[in-house]
Structures are given as structure tokens and as C-alpha cells.
Amino acid sequence: MKKRFLPLLAALSVLMISGTALAHFMVVYTPEIALDAGQDVDMRIVFTHPAEAGHTMDMGGVEEFYVMKQRGDAAAKKVDLMQYVKEIDWKNPESANKAFSALIPKKEMRSMGDYVFIMKPGYYMEEEEGVYMQQITKLILNVGGIPGNWAEPVGLPCEIVPLIKPYAVWTGNVFKAQVLSDGKPVANAEVEVEYMSHMPDLKANAMPAESSVKYPHDSFVTQTIFTDANGYITFGIPKAGWWGFAALGVGPDKEYKGKELSQDAVIWVKAEDMK
Amino acid sequence: MKKLMIVLTLAAMTAFAGQAFAHSPLMSCFDNGDGTITCEGGFSDGSSASGVSIHVTDGDGKSVLETKMNEDSECTFDKPEAAYSVMFDAGEGHQVKIDGADIVE
Numbered sequence: 001m002k003k004r005f006l007p008l009l010a011a012l013s014v015l016m017i018s019g020t021a022l023a024h025f026m027v028v029y030t031p032e033i034a035l036d037a038g039q040d041v042d043m044r045i046v047f048t049h050p051a052e053a054g055h056t057m058d059m060g061g062v063e064e065f066y067v068m069k070q071r072g073d074a075a076a077k078k079v080d081l082m083q084y085v086k087e088i089d090w091k092n093p094e095s096a097n098k099a100f101s102a103l104i105p106k107k108e109m110r111s112m113g114d115y116v117f118i119m120k121p122g123y124y125m126e127e128e129e130g131v132y133m134q135q136i137t138k139l140i141l142n143v144g145g146i147p148g149n150w151a152e153p154v155g156l157p158c159e160i161v162p163l164i165k166p167y168a169v170w171t172g173n174v175f176k177a178q179v180l181s182d183g184k185p186v187a188n189a190e191v192e193v194e195y196m197s198h199m200p201d202l203k204a205n206a207m208p209a210e211s212s213v214k215y216p217h218d219s220f221v222t223q224t225i226f227t228d229a230n231g232y233i234t235f236g237i238p239k240a241g242w243w244g245f246a247a248l249g250v251g252p253d254k255e256y257k258g259k260e261l262s263q264d265a266v267i268w269v270k271a272e273d274m275k
Numbered sequence: 276m277k278k279l280m281i282v283l284t285l286a287a288m289t290a291f292a293g294q295a296f297a298h299s300p301l302m303s304c305f306d307n308g309d310g311t312i313t314c315e316g317g318f319s320d321g322s323s324a325s326g327v328s329i330h331v332t333d334g335d336g337k338s339v340l341e342t343k344m345n346e347d348s349e350c351t352f353d354k355p356e357a358a359y360s361v362m363f364d365a366g367e368g369h370q371v372k373i374d375g376a377d378i379v380e
Binding site: 037038071072073074085110111112113143144145146147 | 299301303305315317319320321322323339347348370
């Protein structure tokens, strides 16, 4: 009886793991990241599954939210943005949870140049797997067309450093970036890629049920790529819109409160069609 | 034939030297709300605009102020009382002009 039961249990647990093997993605979103002039910038911070508008999770609060601004070769300037972070309720078709908004006023967004936003969330407990997750997320915005520090590492515990302007990507371009942990390239790191198929509705603080993509098979929902020996990823962008990249478990912290921690690095880029 | 090649090579080099300036000048100005205007400039390739000439002219095109971008590629000046415009002048083909009416807080 016991011998028969074991394979069944094993099969069941495999089923459960494959059921939960969806990509968790920290979303730091604002509709436009290539701005002609400074303006108020309304952002949302949500921990969810953007390709499927799936389960939305409690990220455990926002530990840090700031921007590194730079125009040309001037010195980069750090501005703390925690005062603009507000808790909100986020709704997906079959899931709701707390999330955050941040309305960054024009006075902080007035200068031309790059704005590298960094959001370090708290810790999320993934009950099914008994592991904590923390996805440190970057979103890079430009005002006025003068580049700045978009290709510079910020010096985060782990981060994805783009090698193509992440706010000026054409559909069909190759997104290339380097994954760093404590400033050093990470070879053979697993990087998950998802498309924002359900565009966030900032007024309703929700993702709609309609998807802009028909996925032919479950394996297309979350694409998986690996970094090469020097920590580089390359990914052809097949469709205009938002693409998220999450390098899993690359951070130096491996444990939190006695449990395994997956400290991930996330970056979002936006591709535009050539017209 | 050899001479022709040299001439052609020189011509090509001159043409490419011209293309090395394939950056566009950019400027943005705002009203600080305290009677002053700040303009910041630069180039689309990220190069500095430090030392670039700034001409502020009145409605008749008369010069009101001649200044230069500072080391941060910025300049701040008193807001003229009447109509005015600001020109970022980094040489021929590298100029940007902004009408004072479009400069807001």
C-alpha cells in the first residue's frame, strides 16, 4: 500500500508544482516612458502575472522607491520617491490584492534626460513552495531625447543593465542586456520573459479580462532564456508593447527569516511599431 | 588613376567627417515662477552643451542677452518683460529656437 502510494504522491506533487510554475512579475508601470517634455508621471506597482492577468500577490510593501536622473554627462542625481507611494487595491479578473500607486509630480520630472526608477519591494512568501521572493525592479524613462545613465549599473544587489535604450525599442529589435549580481555578471542565469497582454487600467487599478495575445500553448506564456558566460541576454522583440524580463535568484541574498529567498532582478522595456 | 583614388578617399573622408555630427541639438526651457527662466540643453547622443551660446532676443529680433550654457548644460536668466525668444546656437544646422510664449512653469 505504501509503495503504491508514493508514486501517486510524487505524481501529485509534480502536478501541483507545474500548476504553480507561473512567472511572478513585479510590474512597475506608467503608460509612456519616452516623453517629449516633463510632466506628472502616474505609476503603478503591482506583483502579478502580466501575460495572463493572473493571481495578484501581496509584495510585502515597498522598501525603497527612488530615481537616478542624468542628462548627458552631468552627474547623476538620486531623488527619493517614497513620499509619493500610496497603497491601493488592485483587481485582476479573478484575483485582487493590495498594490501601490505613485504620482510623481512634474517638478521632479521637468529636466531632460534619463530617469532610472528603482523599486525594491518587501518579501513575498510563496506558500506552495515555501520560499520568499523579492523582485528588485527597474523602469527607465526619458524626457526630451537627451540620453543619460540608461546603460549604467545602479549598484543594486542584482540588476539587469540594458545595452539598448529601453525606452526606444522598435518592434523587431533585439533586446540585449547584462545580468549583474553585486556588480558582477551572472553566467547561465535563468531569465523569464513575459508580455503585458492585459494592459493595466490606471483609472480602475485593474487589468482587463481581454488579452491582446492568443497563446498557442502554455509554454509561450512565460518564455525562458539564459544568460551567456558573460551574463548577457539577447531577446528579439516580436510585438509592440511592454516586455518584462526577470532574472531569477541572481541576488546575493539567499535566505530570509530562515527560509529560502529568490532575489530577482526585473526590467521593463517598451517597443513601438515603425510607422 | 592613383591620384583619382586619393582624391576620392579624401572626398569620402570629408563626407564622413560631416556625418560625425549626426547628433541633433535639443533644448528645453521652463519658467521657474520667480521671475527667472532656466534653459537646459544637450545633444541627442548625450554630449554636453557646456559653452554653447544662448541668444535671448525680443519681439523685434533685437538682442536682449548673450550668454552660454554652464558646465551642467544649463543657463538661468531674468525673464524679459515683453515678448522674447531663446536660441541655442551650437553652429550652423545645430540651432534650436524656443518662443517665450511656449515657456511655462
